[in-house]
Amino acid sequence: WTWPELALLFSFQLLAYSLGAALSFVQLRDLEELVRLGTFDTLLIKPFSPWAYLVFSGLNIGYTGHVILAVVLMGWAVLSVDFAWSVWSVSFLVAALISATLLTAALIT
Secondary structure, three states, rough: OOHHHHHHHHHHHHHHHHHHHHOOOOOOOHHHHHHOOHHHHHHHHOOOOOHHHHOOOOOOOOHHHHHHHHHHHHHHHHHHHHOOHHHHHHHHHHHHHHHHHHHHHHHHO
């Protein structure tokens, strides 16, 4: 493994973790309290997903530093890695990043 390859793997993992945690970590920390107080019941009768409401009710900006570091490092690593980039490989990278982000959010949930 070369340093740019390791940097690409690290930045991919860091970006997926920071986006997934920003979507779910803090917002769902108080879920037990919402259920205990009965506040969660009001979300259950609304015509939208309670999970989506909780996740998008507040984005945790504490992970902004992680996202910035991961994007900068990934940008450098993508340009440094010897790889034939194509539309297919870029779309695969984006799809894999979205998948890893959702997997991280699901595990934290």
